[in-house]
Amino acid sequence: MDAERLDQLLDAYRAPQPSPVLRARVLAAAPRPPTWNSVAGRWMRAWAPGAGLAAAGLAGVLFGVVLSGSGLETSADTLLAEAGPYDEAVLNVDGGL
């Protein structure tokens, strides 16, 4: 049998065509164009960890400022409350010197 005849025989073995169901299944899984929601969602996912870290840092700074501010006030009030009339007189005398 020559090569041409063998090729003809091989050509008789046909493969099936893809069914419409298979085509539809494959197309249903194809990538979709990006929508506003998906872009916003991707942006949020990308920035959320950084934003969370920055927010935690800012909260820490604010807490520190508030705490240190209220601490000073407390110690000054305590000093004034603890100072009696004698202490005040001494302070005035020292101030006079």
Place this chain on the structure above:
Amino acid sequence: MTAPTASVMLAAAALGSAGERGRLQAVEDPDCELVQRAGRGDPAAAQALVARKLPRVLALAYRTLGDPAEAEDVAQEAMLKVWRHAPGWRPGKARFDTWLHRVALNLCYDRLRRRREQPMADLPERVDPGFGPDRGLRAADVGRRVAAALQALPERQRDALVLCHYQELGNIEAAEVMGVSVEALESLLSRGRRSLRGALADMKNEVAEV
């Protein structure tokens, strides 16, 4: 395989660096732009890619596995891999068609390996879907005989024949898909064709009637 156009050959002469060669390969690969568009979510590109590639992948899987249901599964899996890789597809060393054939063939190998591990009773019944009633009994008979002879070949010889004869890949591309040298592929092809000639020797007069 399509021959490079004159403009591509001129570009090849003008280009030198690796990056430029990468761009040239993108020009040479007729599917690259379509894949990239499909990856960006272009539905027309996805449809065109399915119309162009799904029949080829299905045919490869069918002739490698000999089972239409398994071939459909493989074709679907291969196309899902295409969708996964399409958004980041860059023209690289291999053409898209070569890459796709390798993916599909590897999926077929997985199935064949699993099949060898299964008891024979669990194998799916083979159906011949290729012929309608209008094509006649003789054509169906010839197709069945060829299918049986092809399935009886050693796996690598069958793959070489399927890639070169049915998928119409060039020897270099087919060798790349199979991961062998061109010389090894030619040897596989030659032995496969010799075996088929022997197996189908009694049918040499049937050809004219197909």
